[in-house]
Amino acid sequence: MARRLATRTLLLLSCSQEGSLRILRASTEVCRGSLPPFSPAGSALEAARQLVGPKVTKKKDGEFEGGEFWEAHEELLKRAWQEHGPLHADLYSFGPNFERRYLTSKLRAAARLAREEGSEEAAKGLFEEILPGVFASEDLFTEAFRKDVLEELDRINSAGIPTRRPNGMNRYGVILDQVGFEEALNGLVGAYIKPLGGMLFPELVGDHDADEHYAFTVKYEPSGDTELAKHGDASVVTLNLCLGPATWKGGALRFFASGGSGIYALPKGNASAGSGDVNFQPGQVLLHRGQHKHQALPLLSGQRANLIIWLHAEHGVVRVAPYPPEQQLMAKQRWQQMPRLKLDL
Ligand SMILES: O=C(O)CCC(=O)C(=O)O
Numbered sequence: 124m125a126r127r128l129a130t131r132t133l134l135l136l137s138c139s140q141e142g143s144l145r146i147l148r149a150s151t152e153v154c155r156g157s158l159p160p161f162s163p164a165g166s167a168l169e170a171a172r173q174l175v176g177p178k179v180t181k182k183k184d185g186e187f188e189g190g191e192f193w194e195a196h197e198e199l200l201k202r203a204w205q206e207h208g209p210l211h212a213d214l215y216s217f218g219p220n221f222e223r224r225y226l227t228s229k230l231r232a233a234a235r236l237a238r239e240e241g242s243e244e245a246a247k248g249l250f251e252e253i254l255p256g257v258f259a260s261e262d263l264f265t266e267a268f269r270k271d272v273l274e275e276l277d278r279i280n281s282a283g284i285p286t287r288r289p290n291g292m293n294r295y296g297v298i299l300d301q302v303g304f305e306e307a308l309n310g311l312v313g314a315y316i317k318p319l320g321g322m323l324f325p326e327l328v329g330d331h332d333a334d335e336h337y338a339f340t341v342k343y344e345p346s347g348d349t350e351l352a353k354h355g356d357a358s359v360v361t362l363n364l365c366l367g368p369a370t371w372k373g374g375a376l377r378f379f380a381s382g383g384s385g386i387y388a389l390p391k392g393n394a395s396a397g398s399g400d401v402n403f404q405p406g407q408v409l410l411h412r413g414q415h416k417h418q419a420l421p422l423l424s425g426q427r428a429n430l431i432i433w434l435h436a437e438h439g440v441v442r443v444a445p446y447p448p449e450q451q452l453m454a455k456q457r458w459q460q461m462p463r464l465k466l467d468l
Pocket residue numbers: 290293341351356363376417419429431
């Protein structure tokens with residue numbers, strides 16, 4: 124699973140991979156014939172609304188489901204989302220407005236202290252290690268962030284533009300980087316999420332191990348996906364924010380213990396990977412290693428939506444071997460890196 128997801132991430136994020144370039148070119152030829160005539164001067168939004176997205180069926184290994192369709196229409200869909208425009212413009216660009224509206228003052232103050240003084244005490248104080256290797260916080264994102272994201276998702280889902288399944292197992296959700304959020308997310312990840320991931324998992328996040336991200340939402344409800352099989356993510360560190368929206372029953376996230384072995388052995392104690400169930404609360408964030416195996420238990424009623432950010436190195440590479448203590452980054456090195464503002468697509 125992890126390797127398959129990594130491969131798909133690589134295909135989505137990197138254009139330098141020979142195979143994906145070939146698929147893209149071939150399918151563009153195939154699909155042009157079946158598209159309504161589209162002139163560059165016409166409305167991309169109108170053209171995208173006439174597309175019929177591929178059926179989504181697989182609950183495992185579904186990364187490439189409809190792959191040719193998505194590769195062929197990538198440019199059109201990107202322009203369609205631009206034309207569609209935002210409901211909450213602040214969500215789409217990272218800067219002082221984004222930070223003030225969507226990040227708690229506690230998080231901003233803790234990050235300032237880490238950047239200016241090299242002290243991570245306040246940042247560490249935002250988290251509780253609820254299972255070995257699983258850090259939880261309710262102090263990262265504001266209520267307004269959840270509310271605006273949920274409203275934006277509703278609008279995206281009723282835009283009439285096809286959206287691609289978020290990964291090989293979850294069928295329902297939105298790939299946030301593909302619907303206009305990549306710039307804001309690059310800023311958020313570079314300035315906050317990557318240093319937080321490095322602070323909590325210094326043995327895995329060095330200088331470049333979390334340079335890139337893949338962000339998406341997942342949705343569970345009785346008429347759609349209700350559960351998710353045990354897996355690891357295509358990430359070195361995963362951030363998982365529960366968006367709510369309101370109430371649901373079941374749907375806990377179960378973690379499985381593993382310490383790894385040989386050169387992959389995780390340090391003992393605080394940083395090892397423990398087992399247990401997490402019953403999400405709206406607004407709660409988890410940070411865990413991507414390779415810490417987990418599973419979503421069956422949702423019994425209601426709906427649960429989460430926003431997930433996978434951190435990985437360039438080309439989807441996921442570090443699994445821990446750094447020895449003397450090679451780990453210092454707090455200032457983590458927090459003073461400049462955010463990368465563009466994805467290398
Ligand atoms: O159900 C969740 O919150 C986690 C989903 C998940 O693990 C994933 O999409 O990789």
